[in-house]
Amino acid sequence: MSQIVKGVIARAKGAPVETVNIVVPDPGQGEAVVKILTCGVCHTDLHYREGGINDEFPFLLGHEAAGIVEAVGDDVTDVAPGDFVVLNWRAVCGQCRACKRGEQQYCFDSQNATQKMTIADGEGAGTELSPALGIGAFAEKTLVAAGQCTKVDPQARPAAAGLLGCGVMAGLGAAINTGGAGRGKSLAVIGCGGVGVAAIAGGALAGSMPIIAVDIDAKKLEAATKLGATHTVDSSKVDPVAAIAEICDKYYPGAEGADVVVDAVGIPATWKQAFYARDLAGTVVLVGVPNPGMTVPEIPLGDVFGRGGALKSSWYGDCLPSRDFPMLVDLYRDGRLDLDAFVTEEIGIDDVEAAFEKMHHGDVLRSVVVI
Incomplete structure (x- = not known):
């Protein structure tokens, strides 16, 4: 059955973000539902809110995330429920011209979930959401393509490891x-x-x-x-x-x-x-x-x-998540890459708008939402 969880959306260009109830479908073919543990507040989320990416409002914001896989589609074999993952926005297709010439870090057709999450109730109930970078992780749970889940060392601090999902890796x-x-x-x-x-x-x-x-x-x-x-x-x-x-x-x-x-x-x-x-x-x-x-x-x-x-x-630091994320988490765990230094503060899901303001003033490297 689908689930109703809290998520942070940008309803219109320049409008303050809102925390609303959203519907997360059960995973279908090639999809996974991930319970979000942490998600960094990235400048790209602000770009989405300001209409600087596109105008496909409303957006479900958040994309620098770490979490636990909760459920997967019947055909998914690379990740399983219980896996600790960092989410990525380069789930390689394996079929485009870049992938076929062995340059998956340039994949031109990165995969996202096919099904849509929607607003559960109140204003705009039933409206489909556009997840930021195909992720949408300012939420208690989100639906992504299974290839967007990269398994890493589960001993890593989620608030730090999740930042590899965008800004640090970029x-x-x-x-x-x-x-x-x-x-x-x-x-x-x-x-x-x-x-x-x-x-x-x-x-x-x-x-x-x-x-x-x-x-x-x-x-x-x-x-x-x-x-x-x-x-x-x-x-x-x-x-x-x-x-x-x-x-x-x-x-x-x-x-x-x-x-x-x-x-x-x-x-x-x-x-x-x-x-x-x-x-x-x-x-x-x-x-x-x-x-x-x-x-x-x-x-x-x-x-x-x-x-x-x-x-x-x-683009995304020309990374290949399956290759780069586990290696960088291992360097972090070995004390050679100080990911903790990027985490300025940990905040709640209702504090995203305030985090945008701090970003404007240069007060933080990263505010990290802890779900």
Whole structure:
């Protein structure tokens, strides 16, 4: 039988979120019902509320989640009831052109649940919900495609492990998977919110040196230092492009910038800074999500040609959840990746709107809803 549980929805563009009763169907073919333990409050959820993703309201928000599989469809074999899982939004299809050429981390047809969850009662009763990133985990339980459930070490703290479901994986993967950060390479990260600091942690894991954090907020620069930044640049006081070049030249004489520059903000001004802050043949990685309507800043084509290298965007840190999530949880359990440092506070399911406000003010890396 279907179940009625509490969930947090965005009913209309810009309207405050609401906690309502929702209907979660029994899992069908290829589906799983997951009891949510924790879910991080990500900036993408705010993008959904503000209509920055699409206009398919109402949305069931939340996607950075850890939980326990409660039930699965008859054909599901990869996960079973009782499994501790981190939810992902790249459940690979195995059939698209990317999957067929062995590049599942770029799957172009990621799977979601076929059935829809709905509003149970009151205003809009029976209305189908659009789950954020196909997950919808600001809820006591949610329905997902079984491939969206990635089994990890059940001894991991759910509030920490669940953050791999989006922000931490996006930033860490942007540095390592997309940008190729590693030994002998310098890394600069512009924007030190949750995703940017995760990119810094990724660079530290990979052995990059130096690792340069750029932001205008002293608290964020302090957090970046704790997670691996060797240098910080307050871009409200100095030119970050010149500062990055100066630091890198001390490590690699003649360097004109960093080998890898991650833009974790996603606005034209920071992307342009990233472009000019990289060394010859360096790589720019855009992982900050731009708003619709933003355009690439005007840059002379000769500068694009003359610097060589690569200009990339990173979807979900170019990750493969089945490969990356268990490995990163193991690194966390071994004390080599401090996922706990990303958890600023634990909150209740009714506190999501207040968490959005804290996000606006830069007061948190992550607020995590504990169900």
